[in-house]
Amino acid sequence: MGTRFVGKKVNKVDARQKVTGEAKYTEDLVNDFADLLHIRVLRAPHPHAYLREINVEPAREVAGVVEVFTAADFPELTEFGLIIKDQPVLVGIDQKMRYLGDALALVVAETDAAALRGRDRIELEIEELEVVDNPLRSMEQDCIQIHEDHEIEVTHYLDPEMCCDNILSDNYLDKADVKKGFAEADLIVEREYQTQFVEQLPLQVEKGIADYDEESEEIIIWAASQWLHDTQADIAQAMGVTKDKIRIKQPVIGGAFGKKEDISVHIHLALAARELKRPVQLIYNREESMIAQSKRHPQIIRHKTGVSSEGKLTAWQTEMIMDTGAYASSGPAVVRNAMFHCTGPYQAPNVRAACYAVYTNNTYCGAMRGFGATQMAFAYDSQMDVIARELGMDPADFRMRNAYQPGSTTPGGEKLELGVNVRETIAEARRLSSWREGDNNA
Amino acid sequence: MEITFTINNEKRSLEVSPHQRLLDIIRKDLGLTAAKEGCGKGECGACTVLFNGEPVASCLVLAPQADGAEILTVEGLISREGELHPLQQAFLDTGAVQCGFCIPGSIMTGYRLLQDNPEPKREEVRQALAGNICRCTGYQKIVDAVQLAASRMQSGGDSSWAQDL
Amino acid sequence: MENSRRNASGRPKASGSDFEAEQENIQELGREVPVGSADYLAPKSLKKALEYRSRYGYKAVVIAGGTDIMVDYFERLSEVSSWLDLTKIQDLKEIKFGPEKIRLGSMVTHRKLATDSRIRENLPLLAESASEVGAWQIQSRGTLGGNIVTSSPAGDALAPLLAYQARFILGSVSGQREVAAEDFFTGPKENVMTQEELLIEVVIPTPREGTLSRWKKVGKRKAMIISSLTMALLLELDDKDEITAARAAYGAVAPRPIRATELEVYLTGRKLTEISAGKAGELAAQEISPITDIRGTVDFRCQVTRDITEQALLGFQQE
Ligand SMILES: Cc1cc2nc3c(=O)[nH]c(=O)nc-3n(C[C@H](O)[C@H](O)[C@H](O)COP(=O)(O)OP(=O)(O)OC[C@H]3O[C@@H](n4cnc5c(N)ncnc54)[C@H](O)[C@@H]3O)c2cc1C
Ligand code: FES
Ligand code: FES
Numbered sequence: 001m002g003t004r005f006v007g008k009k010v011n012k013v014d015a016r017q018k019v020t021g022e023a024k025y026t027e028d029l030v031n032d033f034a035d036l037l038h039i040r041v042l043r044a045p046h047p048h049a050y051l052r053e054i055n056v057e058p059a060r061e062v063a064g065v066v067e068v069f070t071a072a073d074f075p076e077l078t079e080f081g082l083i084i085k086d087q088p089v090l091v092g093i094d095q096k097m098r099y100l101g102d103a104l105a106l107v108v109a110e111t112d113a114a115a116l117r118g119r120d121r122i123e124l125e126i127e128e129l130e131v132v133d134n135p136l137r138s139m140e141q142d143c144i145q146i147h148e149d150h151e152i153e154v155t156h157y158l159d160p161e162m163c164c165d166n167i168l169s170d171n172y173l174d175k176a177d178v179k180k181g182f183a184e185a186d187l188i189v190e191r192e193y194q195t196q197f198v199e200q201l202p203l204q205v206e207k208g209i210a211d212y213d214e215e216s217e218e219i220i221i222w223a224a225s226q227w228l229h230d231t232q233a234d235i236a237q238a239m240g241v242t243k244d245k246i247r248i249k250q251p252v253i254g255g256a257f258g259k260k261e262d263i264s265v266h267i268h269l270a271l272a273a274r275e276l277k278r279p280v281q282l283i284y285n286r287e288e289s290m291i292a293q294s295k296r297h298p299q300i301i302r303h304k305t306g307v308s309s310e311g312k313l314t315a316w317q318t319e320m321i322m323d324t325g326a327y328a329s330s331g332p333a334v335v336r337n338a339m340f341h342c343t344g345p346y347q348a349p350n351v352r353a354a355c356y357a358v359y360t361n362n363t364y365c366g367a368m369r370g371f372g373a374t375q376m377a378f379a380y381d382s383q384m385d386v387i388a389r390e391l392g393m394d395p396a397d398f399r400m401r402n403a404y405q406p407g408s409t410t411p412g413g414e415k416l417e418l419g420v421n422v423r424e425t426i427a428e429a430r431r432l433s434s435w436r437e438g439d440n441n442a
Numbered sequence: 443m444e445i446t447f448t449i450n451n452e453k454r455s456l457e458v459s460p461h462q463r464l465l466d467i468i469r470k471d472l473g474l475t476a477a478k479e480g481c482g483k484g485e486c487g488a489c490t491v492l493f494n495g496e497p498v499a500s501c502l503v504l505a506p507q508a509d510g511a512e513i514l515t516v517e518g519l520i521s522r523e524g525e526l527h528p529l530q531q532a533f534l535d536t537g538a539v540q541c542g543f544c545i546p547g548s549i550m551t552g553y554r555l556l557q558d559n560p561e562p563k564r565e566e567v568r569q570a571l572a573g574n575i576c577r578c579t580g581y582q583k584i585v586d587a588v589q590l591a592a593s594r595m596q597s598g599g600d601s602s603w604a605q606d607l
Numbered sequence: 608m609e610n611s612r613r614n615a616s617g618r619p620k621a622s623g624s625d626f627e628a629e630q631e632n633i634q635e636l637g638r639e640v641p642v643g644s645a646d647y648l649a650p651k652s653l654k655k656a657l658e659y660r661s662r663y664g665y666k667a668v669v670i671a672g673g674t675d676i677m678v679d680y681f682e683r684l685s686e687v688s689s690w691l692d693l694t695k696i697q698d699l700k701e702i703k704f705g706p707e708k709i710r711l712g713s714m715v716t717h718r719k720l721a722t723d724s725r726i727r728e729n730l731p732l733l734a735e736s737a738s739e740v741g742a743w744q745i746q747s748r749g750t751l752g753g754n755i756v757t758s759s760p761a762g763d764a765l766a767p768l769l770a771y772q773a774r775f776i777l778g779s780v781s782g783q784r785e786v787a788a789e790d791f792f793t794g795p796k797e798n799v800m801t802q803e804e805l806l807i808e809v810v811i812p813t814p815r816e817g818t819l820s821r822w823k824k825v826g827k828r829k830a831m832i833i834s835s836l837t838m839a840l841l842l843e844l845d846d847k848d849e850i851t852a853a854r855a856a857y858g859a860v861a862p863r864p865i866r867a868t869e870l871e872v873y874l875t876g877r878k879l880t881e882i883s884a885g886k887a888g889e890l891a892a893q894e895i896s897p898i899t900d901i902r903g904t905v906d907f908r909c910q911v912t913r914d915i916t917e918q919a920l921l922g923f924q925q926e
Contacts, residue, residue: 011534018542019530019549021476021516028475113461113685203480203488203543203577254478254543255577285682286481443647460647461685463677483678484745485831496718496747502677503748504670504684506647507694551743572830573742 014252023252026207026222030281033209037066039272039282040115042105042122043292044097047326047361048132048146051091051104053125059107062121064114067276069106071095074271080238080263082230082366084168084328086150089238089267097126098146099326099361101292108272108280135300135323135358138166146326146359168324168357169332171339175411181315181350185306189387193303193379197323198296200368204254205289210269211279218245219270224253226261226367235266246270258367262294262329294366297334297357298323301379303342306350311393311401316348316411320355320376325364330371331357338372340412344380345422346402351411396430445509449474450518464503465489468515476516476546480575487574490547491515497551497573516546519553529553532591533584540578548574552588561592649692653699653778656805659691661780664802667691671714672748674741675757699752699807702726711809713752717764721746729814732767732839735822739763742830752806755791758798758863759833761902763824765792765864766839768809769856770820776808783807792863818843819926821919825911827902834859835903836911840919848879855916860895860908867894870916879924888917 017023030036056068071077071092079085091097091104105122109115130144137143145165154164164170182188208223225231228248236243253260265282272280284292299322306315320338324331335357342353370377384402388395403422409415429435446455449472458467468474468491477500480488484499491500492514519527526534529552539545548571555562555570562570567585576584648667650656659667667689670676680687693699699714704725711720720726720737727734740746740754740763754764755775765788773788777800791798800806814820820841826832837858843851853874855867870890874882897908 009535009537012537012539014542015534015537015539016526018539018545019516019526019533020520021474021546023542024475025478025543027469027479031470031473031475116682117685201577203486203541203575204478205480253541254480255541257577286483460687460690463684482681484674484741487742487744490744493747497744498747499674499744502673504647504673504677504690504692506649506690507670507673507692509649554743569830570743573744575831 018252025204025254026209026224026251027204027283029209029222029251033211033279033281035278036209037108037110037272037276037278037280038112038115039268039280040107040109040112040119041103041268041282041288041292042107042119043288044091044100044102044104045124046097046126046128046131047099048129048144049097049126050129051093051095051097051124052127053123054093054104055123056105056107058121058123059105059118062109062114062118064110065107065118066110067108067272068118068122069108069271069275070104073275074239076240078238078240080234080267081328082227082234082262082330083332084150085237086147087263087327087329087364089271096129098359099363101363102326103268103292106268106272108276112283132166132360133362135321135356135360138358138360139163139321139356146361166359168328168359169335170357171336171353171355173339173351173353173411175351175409175413176349178315178317178350178352181348182304182306182317184308184314186309187387187390188304188306189383189390190302190304191383191386193299193301193382195296195299195301195375195378197298197362197365198368199290200257200259200294200296201290202253202255202257202259205286206260206264206284206293207282208265208269209279209281210273212273212277214277218247219274220247220249221266221269222249222251223265223269224256224260225250225266226256226258231263231266234263235270238267239270257369258296258330258371259289259293261367262364264289264293291363293363294329294368295325295363296368297325297331297338297365297372297375299338299372299375299379301376303379303383305348305383305387307387307391309391311388311391311398313343313346313348313402315350316343317351318342318353318355320353322355322357322372322375323360323362323365324357325360325362327359327364328357329364329366331365334365334367334372336372338376340410341373341376342380343411344377344384345404346380346384346399347404347408348402348411353411396426396435400426443506445506447508447511447513449513450515458505458508460504460506462505463501464491464493464498464505464508464513465500467505467508468500468513474515474517478543478546480543485575486544487547487551487571488544490550490574492550492554495554497554499573514550514553516549519549527553528594529556529588529591532587532594536583536586536590538580538583538587540576540580544574544576544578548576548584552584552591555588556592556595560596562588564589645689646687647690647692649695651695651697653696653805653807656691656693656696657778657780660805661803663689663691669693669756669805671750671753672716674745674749675753693752693805704729705813707813709811709813711751711811713750713755713806713808715751717741717746717749717751717754718743720751730767730771730811732770732820732822732841733764736763736767736824736837736839739824739830745831751809755809756798756800756806758792758796760792760795760861760863761834761837761859762864763834763837763858766837766856766858767822768811769864769866770839770841770854771811771814772854773809773811775806776810777804778807779803779805785810788864789866794862797863814841815843819923821922823915823919825915833902836860836897836908838912838915838919840916842874842879842923844879850874850877850879850882855891857891857895857912859902860897860912862896865895867891869894882920882924884917884920884924887920888913891916 071090107118302319304317339355388398478488480486699712703710717737892913
């Protein structure tokens with residue numbers, strides 16, 4: 001066992017179909033359905049507003065439009081989400097739209113052009129609210145609350161005064177005694193780092209097809225998902241049906257990189273297929289995918305680091321504020337993952353960290369390669385460079401002096417025993433890049 | 443309106459409307475689904491086909507403009523016996539295929555490059571394929587694949603890749 | 608809290624040809640636009656095309672390579688009542704080399720400009736700029752005429768055309784007129800062409816032998832990128848190395864492609880070796896009037912204009 005493939009080049013099992021064009025991605029299945037209806041989603045015209053009125057009659061009058069659905073058609077719907085259920089399937093009357101991707105209506109038509117025409121004719125009355133596009137604004141006392149109808153539990157561990165109206169989750173860690181660590185330091189460096197939104201941009205955007213089996217009352221969905229069973233469960237709970245009524249058939253996926261962890265086309269497809277008892281398709285375009293689906297979280301990271309004159313870290317304190325956008329998605333997990341990576345692969349004996357995931361009216365953020373650790377890496381390695389420069393040390397030497405070794409403990413208190421190769425990695429990087437020892441300006 | 447064109451060496455007549463794009467008729471009307479839509483705006487190259495011998499973004503060609511054209515897609519590269527074109531084989535062998543969404547487009551541009559330049563340098567391959575985005579970022583291996591195919595085609599097409607690499 | 612009523616499609620209308628504005632224009636002029644039955648017109652002759660153009664005006668959207676207009680009408684092709692496709696007109700795809708003039712048909716593609724050996728030799732600024740338009744797929748279809756008529760300040764062909772003192776031949780059923788490249792562009796995506804006209808040809812005085820030129824495109828990526836700025840610099844020298852004519856054109860640094868005339872005055876009449884490249888860069892940076900947008904800030908554009916101008920002149924001096 002094990003020797004058949006180890007050390008050998010092995011083709012991916014589906015690579016042949018991918019070079020011949022035979023591999024079937026979701027959109028390649030549309031020809032298999034006769035009578036396929038097309039859905040277009042009307043999205044929020046404003047990032048923060050109450051929906052006061054919606055008139056879909058003009059859309060119904062468009063030739064080719066079969067049906068227009070709004071939240072009023074599905075009183076049983078509940079909210080959905082990967083970790084916290086805070087995202088509406090359709091925004092109802094007197095409910096809030098919280099970002100430009102929120103869905104207000106589904107237009108189903110015989111052709112895509114008719115669905116688009118119908119969508120453009122829907123009339124809305126909205127009440128505009130303050131748009132919060134910055135997490136620092138979100139944390140101010142007088143800031144409007146974005147999820148006033150959702151219970152939010154914040155621990156107030158560090159700051160009992162803090163306004164927590166828009167905080168999705170707060171996370172803290174303490175390792176040993178950071179105060180003592182700073183007292184021991186010869187140099188303390190404080191810096192703030194900021195990262196931006198990043199679009200995962202899988203080459204295939206969100207697309208799906210659904211069909212309804214009247215006899216078994218099953219809804220069959222062909223669409224990409226990175227969490228097949230979670231997606232199934234979430235669709236079922238949002239629609240108020242049991243899981244066995246939702247079948248997902250996963251076609252070949254054209255990339256995801258975290259973006260397809262969240263529900264996109266799925267529930268809208270399921271509703272339309274069930275109501276109309278006909279196969280339906282919903283195909284986002286690139287703009288829609290960018291507006292409606294997740295991003296990498298932008299983070300504001302403040303590091304305060306204490307170091308001895310010999311270049312040993314004595315204390316590391318991190319405060320991080322993460323813009324999670326309008327909905328939670330993977331935010332509560334990403335913020336924790338980022339926090340536990342606050343010192344990177346460097347051993348700091350005393351650590352304190354406080355990290356917040358904060359709601360705004362930006363497009364919601366979710367998973368993307370690295371899951372929070374990537375943003376932190378930018379900040380801690382920049383911080384290491386700054387400290388090395390202030391100490392007058394070679395940045396590679398400085399890293400080497402503080403790198404994890406077997407026996408080191410992480411900020412979370414985990415003891416690292418096996419596979420700790422940081423020092424080897426630094427040495428190898430140094431060799432490959434011909435980095436000269438002691439050269440600070442290279 | 444009816445148009446006539448040749449696709450993958452087959453002459454076809456088709457009723458099309460000026461509301462369609464070349465990509466739509468290839469994928470829907472002809473059922474040739476290798477070419478993909480990644481953006482619909484000429485940016486990504488997933489919809490690349492050869493149009494009168496040149497790589498084009500088929501999402502930017504109006505369907506009636508295909509009247510009289512000669513079109514080649516990945517489906518047209520496979521021999522009648524079902525044998526892969528050396529370029530397809532090379533994409534397999536170098537591990538250039540990940541999610542695969544960009545691959546039919548990249549192969550078509552690569553195919554056209556090898557007609558002009560049977561022994562392209564790495565930089566030349568990169569230049570030619572600049573319009574084919576691979577978000578799985580398998581560029582090194584895609585370039586490897588084009589060069590491997592080039593060398594095999596030069597030497598008469600031995601496809602035992604283990605030796606070539 | 609304000610209440611606002613709005614139509615769901617907050618989407619902008621077609622931008623490329625400013626369809627709406629043009630529609631209003633038509634009404635203002637009180638011109639009757641007969642609604643034809645044909646929704647796709649693909650004449651083989653220029654004459655026929657001009658007839659259609661006069662009959663349909665803006666009702667028929669002109670399409671050449673489609674790489675601009677198809678993007679403008681993404682997902683809204685069904686809103687186009689009629690197309691006037693120029694791709695079947697062979698005459699417009701021709702290139703004619705004369706001793707005095709080089710004539711380029713409006714339907715010549717970027718790919719053709721980039722690969723034609725005589726263009727590369729005689730009009731290197733145009734060949735090089737064409738080779739950097741989008742990527743191969745875009746160059747195969749995109750045309751010189753389309754780039755000109757789109758009249759984006761960032762259009763890559765525009766600075767070279769200004770540097771070459773190109774003239775554009777506009778045709779209509781009632782005849783032809785010739786407009787200097789410099790007078791053609793009136794603002795971002797605006798030009799002097801009317802709804803009855805088509806761009807037929809670009810006429811460029813054949814550059815003298817020994818003309819020096821430099822093309823530079825600056826963008827956020829190396830391919831598939833709309834330029835942050837472009838430069839086409841051209842010097843004619845006599846046998847004593849004295850600059851007898853200088854033309855410095857820049858794109859994406861003003862509402863339309865411009866020539867840096869102060870810089871040209873400074874260069875003309877001087878010996879190449881006596882030029883201060885640094886001063887030339889300063890002059891260029893002073894003459895542009897860029898804006899800050901997603902492709903670069905005002906400061907970035909000024910600094911880069913200065914640097915690439917300076918580098919280009921240093922390059923000439925070393926040759
Ligand atoms: C992915 C991508 C990348 C691009 N990159 C670049 C780039 O790097 N640099 C750059 O400059 N451009 C770029 N472009 C824009 C475009 O490719 C060029 O402007 C191209 O030259 C347009 O030519 P076309 O023939 O495709 O024009 P079309 O789209 O066919 O037409 C453009 C406009 O001109 C009108 N028109 C065309 N020909 C005539 C004529 N003869 N008479 C009257 N009206 C006419 C049309 O009605 C339309 O309004 C890019 C486009 C895409 C999609
Ligand atoms: S789909 Fe045509 S280039 Fe992206
Ligand atoms: S293989 Fe996934 S985009 Fe290239």
